[in-house]
Amino acid sequence: MPALxxxxxxxxxxxxxxxxxxxxxxxxxVNTSLDTVVEASGAxxxxxxxxxxxxxxxxxxxxxxxxxLPSYRTEVQELLARVLTLPVPTVAAVNGHAFxxxxxxxxxxxxxVMRADRGFFCFPEVDIDVPFxxxxxxxxxxxxxxAAAIASMTTGRRFGGTQARELGLVDETAAExxxxxxxxxxxxxxxxxxxxTLGTIKTTVFGxxxxxxxxxxxxxxx
Amino acid sequence: MPALxxxxxxxxxxxxxxxxxxxxxxxxxVNTSLDTVVEASGAxxxxxxxxxxxxxxxxxxxxxxxxxLPSYRTEVQELLARVLTLPVPTVAAVNGHAFxxxxxxxxxxxxxVMRADRGFFCFPEVDIDVPFxxxxxxxxxxxxxxAAAIASMTTGRRFGGTQARELGLVDETAAExxxxxxxxxxxxxxxxxxxxTLGTIKTTVFGxxxxxxxxxxxxxxx
Amino acid sequence: MPALxxxxxxxxxxxxxxxxxxxxxxxxxVNTSLDTVVEASGAxxxxxxxxxxxxxxxxxxxxxxxxxLPSYRTEVQELLARVLTLPVPTVAAVNGHAFxxxxxxxxxxxxxVMRADRGFFCFPEVDIDVPFxxxxxxxxxxxxxxAAAIASMTTGRRFGGTQARELGLVDETAAExxxxxxxxxxxxxxxxxxxxTLGTIKTTVFGxxxxxxxxxxxxxxx
Numbered sequence: 001m002p003a004l005x006x007x008x009x010x011x012x013x014x015x016x017x018x019x020x021x022x023x024x025x026x027x028x029x030v031n032t033s034l035d036t037v038v039e040a041s042g043a044x045x046x047x048x049x050x051x052x053x054x055x056x057x058x059x060x061x062x063x064x065x066x067x068x069l070p071s072y073r074t075e076v077q078e079l080l081a082r083v084l085t086l087p088v089p090t091v092a093a094v095n096g097h098a099f100x101x102x103x104x105x106x107x108x109x110x111x112x113v114m115r116a117d118r119g120f121f122c123f124p125e126v127d128i129d130v131p132f133x134x135x136x137x138x139x140x141x142x143x144x145x146x147a148a149a150i151a152s153m154t155t156g157r158r159f160g161g162t163q164a165r166e167l168g169l170v171d172e173t174a175a176e177x178x179x180x181x182x183x184x185x186x187x188x189x190x191x192x193x194x195x196x197t198l199g200t201i202k203t204t205v206f207g208x209x210x211x212x213x214x215x216x217x218x219x220x221x222x
Numbered sequence: 223m224p225a226l227x228x229x230x231x232x233x234x235x236x237x238x239x240x241x242x243x244x245x246x247x248x249x250x251x252v253n254t255s256l257d258t259v260v261e262a263s264g265a266x267x268x269x270x271x272x273x274x275x276x277x278x279x280x281x282x283x284x285x286x287x288x289x290x291l292p293s294y295r296t297e298v299q300e301l302l303a304r305v306l307t308l309p310v311p312t313v314a315a316v317n318g319h320a321f322x323x324x325x326x327x328x329x330x331x332x333x334x335v336m337r338a339d340r341g342f343f344c345f346p347e348v349d350i351d352v353p354f355x356x357x358x359x360x361x362x363x364x365x366x367x368x369a370a371a372i373a374s375m376t377t378g379r380r381f382g383g384t385q386a387r388e389l390g391l392v393d394e395t396a397a398e399x400x401x402x403x404x405x406x407x408x409x410x411x412x413x414x415x416x417x418x419t420l421g422t423i424k425t426t427v428f429g430x431x432x433x434x435x436x437x438x439x440x441x442x443x444x
Numbered sequence: 445m446p447a448l449x450x451x452x453x454x455x456x457x458x459x460x461x462x463x464x465x466x467x468x469x470x471x472x473x474v475n476t477s478l479d480t481v482v483e484a485s486g487a488x489x490x491x492x493x494x495x496x497x498x499x500x501x502x503x504x505x506x507x508x509x510x511x512x513l514p515s516y517r518t519e520v521q522e523l524l525a526r527v528l529t530l531p532v533p534t535v536a537a538v539n540g541h542a543f544x545x546x547x548x549x550x551x552x553x554x555x556x557v558m559r560a561d562r563g564f565f566c567f568p569e570v571d572i573d574v575p576f577x578x579x580x581x582x583x584x585x586x587x588x589x590x591a592a593a594i595a596s597m598t599t600g601r602r603f604g605g606t607q608a609r610e611l612g613l614v615d616e617t618a619a620e621x622x623x624x625x626x627x628x629x630x631x632x633x634x635x636x637x638x639x640x641t642l643g644t645i646k647t648t649v650f651g652x653x654x655x656x657x658x659x660x661x662x663x664x665x666x
Contacts, residue, residue: 089598110594126415131422141427143590146365147390150332154311154423155412168591190599193570200575201598205585348637353644363649368587369612372554376533376645377634 002026004033009191010045010184011037012093017050021058022101027075037088041195043187044086046109047093047180051119054102074216076101077135081213083108084139084206087199089190093183094161094170100124104136106170107143113183114165116173120158127156135213142209144168224248226255231413232267232406233259234315239272243280244323249297259310263417265409266308268331269315269402273341276324296438298323299357303435305330306361306428309421311412315405316383316392322346326358328392329365335405336387338395342380349378357435364431366390446470448477453635454489454628455481456537461494465502466545471519481532485639487631488530490553491537491624497563498546518660520545521579525657527552528583528650531643533634537627538605538614544568548580550614551587557627558609560617564602571600579657586653588612 003014013033020026037044048054057076062069083090083105092098092106096119103121106112114121123140125132132140132153141149148167151157161173174182203210225236235255242248259266270276279298284291305312305327314320314328318341325343328334336343345362347354354362354375363371370389373379383395396404425432447458457477464470481488492498501520506513527534527549536542536550540563547565550556558565567584569576576584576597585593592611595601605617618626647654 110598126419126423129416129419131419132426134426137426145367145589153427154332154420194573197570197573197575201570204576204578204581205597348641348645351638351641353641354648356648359648367589375649376554
């Protein structure tokens with residue numbers, strides 16, 4: 001389960017040591033941690049430990065609760081919209097694999113630092129026949145260059161850290177063991193920004209995309 | 223006239239050995255070829271042979287058929303929208319000059335590989351007093367960085383392959399004779415993607431721009 | 445006060461030798477100069493001399509005329525929209541500090557050349573608790589990559605010329621004394637473009653953002 005630690009205004013949210021998929025309990029724990037960070041006007045680092053940052057949707061849970069898929073999707077998109085416009089500085093420390101909605105979560109942060117030598121950043125949607133929702137597609141396009149969006153969204157390609165940096169999927173790479181600490185140093189000077197101002201700025205910049213993420217999905221055809 | 227060849231799932235559409243302008247017959251032949259590629263769920267490479275990839279609109283034909291200009295423009299923009307959202311992987315192998323709507327056709331593909339040492343990528347619109355339509359402007363802006371869009375759309379500058387690569391007008395350059403083959407290798411691993419999924423992804427990503435390209439032009443003032 | 449000089453079709457608008465803030469008189473002088481440049485179908489270089497390009501809003505004047513803030517803001521945003529869509533080639537020669545609306549003015553030009561070794565490009569909005577208006581946020585996002593927009597809009601960071609070039613906030617850097625001349629050489633080949641065509645192109649490319657800059661601000665709540 002996600003766990004939150006603070007070091008002088010910089011909060012590190014450890015997403016877990018497994019695949020760190022978005023189970024309902026995991027989503028609730030993440031949201032509670034975000035409440036704490038916002039309340040404190042801190043800066044946020046998210047990271048995993050082990051092989052994965054996050055592999056995204058909890059497919060096993062979905063299979064067991066098909067009737068709850070619409071509300072689950074709403075919750076996931078709400079988290080992406082919340083992180084996108086969170087009124088504190090945010091950075092994803094991508095310690096390992098970031099797949100699908102896990103990669104989208106990283107993209108929703110202000111910045112991304114990725115381990116250089118292991119782990120893949122990947123949108124497998126095209127290969128698993130799960131197209132992006134309009135909100136998810138808008139999120140990715142709002143954060144990446146057109147070339148990076150196309151190369152990552154239409155190919156299913158797995159990008160190692162160095163390739164991800166070259167394409168601009170992430171801002172920096174770091175050696176094993178330095179990913180979370182470099183990420184923390186990136187936002188440490190930004191901790192304590194006025195959260196009303198920063199929140200307004202992010203909402204102005206990303207408002208249209210956040211609204212799409214929060215829009216009701218059209219009902220499936222009967 | 224355009225001709226289509228297949229090699230193990232990768233279809234190469236040869237646009238011709240001349241200026242490869244968009245005559246009505248040329249447009250029909252290209253569309254018929256696209257039907258074949260989509261039907262086969264193949265990957266698409268377009269290229270010319272000789273000095274030109276394509277010089278765009280068939281100005282001689284337009285001069286001879288002024289009354290058909292509106293329907294001609296509709297057909298051209300439909301081709302750009304179709305390539306932009308084609309449900310197979312696409313790459314333009316820019317073997318030589320790509321001017322005006324010829325450059326737009328290249329931009330509509332997922333990727334672009336350009337010959338390094340000869341040929342120019344150019345939007346001459348500002349110099350020939352033919353402004354971009356809203357759909358064409360949206361297409362270019364949806365595929366290039368802001369800096370690349372401005373530098374190419376407002377100056378009429380002719381970019382050689384190396385400059386085009388530096389600015390991000392194209393993704394890669396290649397030596398003479400390797401342009402089409404490098405382009406083919408780029409999409410070969412992507413041939414066979416589920417075309418419904420890829421088509422949905424591209425339509426989600428580029429839907430607004432495709433709609434602008436397909437929108438009726440406002441009627442000219444009497 | 446701003447002063448305009450011409451050299452063979454290239455007009456250099458000197459924004460002043462002080463902080464070059466946007467006082468009402470300064471705005472009027474700039475607009476009168478723009479009239480001259482457009483009338484002549486010239487190319488435009490803007491620059492300051494001394495430590496600053498422009499530090500933006502005239503805060504002292506605002507404090508003395510609080511009741512005129514709405515009309516002042518309208519004038520400032522009109523200038524940004526006008527420069528964004530000016531029907532002649534434009535380049536900002538950023539000789540020194542460009543802060544806030546001064547940096548936005550630079551961003552509104554087609555191109556930016558910045559002094560490499562001194563001066564900062566900075567959006568201090570997050571630190572002075574003055575969020576971007578929707579039009580200003582749209583302007584910056586329309587001209588910069590997503591990564592550059594986030595790094596500059598949410599951090600208050602001051603970017604020297606070299607960093608600004610790496611991030612794409614500016615297109616080129618130059619040594620002291622070569623900033624304005626390099627900028628002039630950049631647009632000299634473009635002077636004399638048909639201003640109706642170039643104006644239509646820029647209005648098509650940037651129309652939505654110009655409209656946001658020109659939209660009435662929502663009235664403040666009583």
